[in-house]
Amino acid sequence: MAGTVPKLAAPRPAAAGPLPSQPLRAAALAFAPSARRFRVSLAGRARSPVIAMASAKEGNGAVTKRTTLHDLYEQQGQSPWYDNLCRPVTDLLPYIANGVRGVTSNPTKAISSSNAYDGQFKELISAGKDAESAYWELVIKDIQDACKLFEPIYDETDGADGYVSVEVSPRLANDTQGTVEAAKWLHKVVNRPNVYIKIPATAECVPSIKEVIANGISVNVTLIFSVARYEAVIDAYLDGLEASGLSDLSRVTSVASFFVSRVDSLIDKMLEKIGTPEALAPRGKAAVAQAKIANQLYLKKFSGPRWEALVKKGAKKQRLLWASTSVKNPAYLDTLYVDPLIGPDTVSTMPDQALDAFIDHGTVARTIDANVSEAEGIYSALEKLGIDWEEVGKQLEHEGVSSFKGSFDSLLTSLEEKGNALKTAANL
């Protein structure tokens, strides 16, 4: 467990020059045209130049490369996931070969930014499907294909890792029973053991989590922004396991997706508004501090007699999954939301930007439970400055749900228009 514990949210000095990853990024981008082709083939989506370069060198893109992602899992027990799923799904192979062990998806983003779905969409419309049914068929195909790729990891870990996560319709984010029904339906139609049904941690959906878990369905609880809501999520998981009536709980698992960078984005703005030196000093430190405190809660809740009784039936801990790990403020270290949150039985889902940075210059060391009293000090100092953590959580949740709903609605509108145009052209 070598390595130093990075300071919480140390901002990059103004005169530090190019980002540490820039030479590598530049090399990757200037690499043989094959690397460029790899990137361009992805229907306009930028993929990791680091992984693209490794894959291009190896030809078939699926040769195992030792990276810090392997070390992260083998040395620290943290599972690196890839926060991006789009077609062709086989493009995940080099990521898996480079140490990625699971995937989180955003189908709305994937479908709206790629033409790789056009062929299947046309077939579905010609077969008489409406736009929304066609949307789900596109999504389900990607998820099933990705589940197949991660199945070896799922099997090797006896169902502990190797998951692919897919969300229920964001239109149901405030509908308890609608979410339960949608989760059951999605689980049934995907029909893969290693799928996580993603449910938002809204006040209305916390009871849905309990019911879905009680039905033996594994869940990725998403959009968690506060410690208070996180506690309710853990309770829903425990309640669900207890209510399931299953004698073997080993295949009902869950991750709790705690969003990180968005917390800093909002709190930094609030601190800048206050504007005093005391308020400006902790900018870039709130998100990691809160995440470390969440991990302390995790340790507390997954111990003691209640938890031990579930362990006897094979229950697995609901792992904390760090989401929203890409740095939004270019003044901060680009591994800010990965390096300080490394610890056993956790997941870090990273988009290409964060993956590249971590593979290039991330530090593999146990950090999640280091500097906890410093994190607690930051948490209460922010409270004293007037930051209401629950309110911050509510605002971010509201923004997150609205943004997911907005992009879902606008994709469906454009699929409807596209579908109508196809029908007209085909005289359907």
Ligand SMILES: O=C[C@H](O)COP(=O)(O)O
């Ligand atoms: O992992 C979480 C989501 O993909 C959102 O990430 P984001 O906050 O960078 O948009």
